[in-house]
Amino acid sequence: MAGRFISFEGIDGSGKSTxxxxxxDALRADGHAVTLTREPxxxxxxxxxxxxxxxxxxxxxxxxxxxxxxxxxxxxHLEKTIRPALARGEIVITDRFADxxxxxxxxxxxxxxxxxxxxxxxxxxxxxxxxxxxxxxPAIGLSRARARAGTELRFEDMGLATQVAMRAxxxxxxxxxxRFRLIxxxxxxxxxxxxxxxxxxx
Ligand code: ADP
Ligand code: TYD
Numbered sequence: 012m013a014g015r016f017i018s019f020e021g022i023d024g025s026g027k028s029t030x031x032x033x034x035x036d037a038l039r040a041d042g043h044a045v046t047l048t049r050e051p052x053x054x055x056x057x058x059x060x061x062x063x064x065x066x067x068x069x070x071x072x073x074x075x076x077x078x079x080x081x082x083x084x085x086x087x088h089l090e091k092t093i094r095p096a097l098a099r100g101e102i103v104i105t106d107r108f109a110d111x112x113x114x115x116x117x118x119x120x121x122x123x124x125x126x127x128x129x130x131x132x133x134x135x136x137x138x139x140x141x142x143x144x145x146x147x148x149p150a151i152g153l154s155r156a157r158a159r160a161g162t163e164l165r166f167e168d169m170g171l172a173t174q175v176a177m178r179a180x181x182x183x184x185x186x187x188x189x190r191f192r193l194i195x196x197x198x199x200x201x202x203x204x205x206x207x208x209x210x211x212x213x
Contacts, residue, residue: 014097015213016137018108020181021145022174024156026196026203030145031106033204034211038102043213046096049106050084054091057084069169074120081112082130089135102213108139114180119173143207144185145196149174 017034019027028049035047051061064072064080072080085108096103109131117124153174185191192210196203 014099014101014103015141016093016097016139017102017104017211018110018139018142019104019106019145020108020110020114020142021196022147022149022152022177022181024152024154024159025145025147026155026200027106027145029200030143030196030203030207031104033200034143034207035104037204037208038104038211038213041213044099044101046092046101046103047106048088048092048103050088050108050111051081052084053088053093053105056087056091060084060087074116074123075126078112078116078123078127078130081116082134085109085112086134089137105139108142109135110142110181110184113184114177118180119169119176138190140190141211142185142191143210144181144191144193145203146178146181146193147196149178151197 019031021027031047031049035045038045050057051064052058060080060083064077064084088105093103093105112127112131113124117127149171153171182193185193194203194206194210
């Protein structure tokens with residue numbers, strides 16, 4: 012794959028979507044070709060799966076079924092959107108990728124990390140070149156996420172303790188992994204964006 016593959020990760024309401032958009036704008040202003048995308052979703056089929064996993068009762072799916080649904084969405088996203096854009100030499104920025112499954116499905120409802128990793132190896136097999144982890148106090152993240160209107164609240168509805176566990180999980184994942192940059196999200200959007208832009212060496 013010729014281009015560069017960048018993911019944004021973090022708990023709900025950390026500011027990933029805002030920062031992914033700002034980075035895409037900054038890189039385009041510098042003359043780069045950018046594909047900005049998101050998970051779950053980012054392709055027609057994956058956006059259909061998105062509705063199944065983000066709306067409705069928090070207990071709607073078992074953790075195992077959820078792993079399959081998110082991985083199915085990711086496979087379609089990879090085939091239809093990410094790989095073609097990288098092959099064109101573009102910078103691909105995705106709002107969430109496989110680390111979200113490692114945390115949301117891997118640790119919050121029992122220890123399913125090995126199942127997540129096995130399925131990832133079998134069906135996805137790629138990691139981003141760079142992962143920006145936006146760090147935020149979970150109480151701030153949840154209040155931001157809930158202030159946003161919408162119906163995609165299955166994971167926010169799992170509550171504060173879950174968000175606290177996920178923040179710790181993201182920290183553990185980033186620890187000692189050269190792919191990650193940890194950025195403090197509890198500042199004004201422009202200040203966060205400045206740090207994000209300097210983490211991307213293009
Ligand atoms: P995420 O994609 O991580 O859930 P969003 O970028 O959608 O986060 O941001 C969640 C909410 O918080 C949005 O309403 C957004 O406008 C707001 N927001 C984003 N970044 C900041 C920031 N740095 N400070 C205050 N509010 C923010
Ligand atoms: P997103 O739209 O990024 O939500 P937010 O803006 O609130 O951060 O993602 C939707 C939800 O999907 C989010 O709560 C995290 C969850 N999710 C998983 O549980 N597993 C995954 O693999 C992905 C990509 C997302």
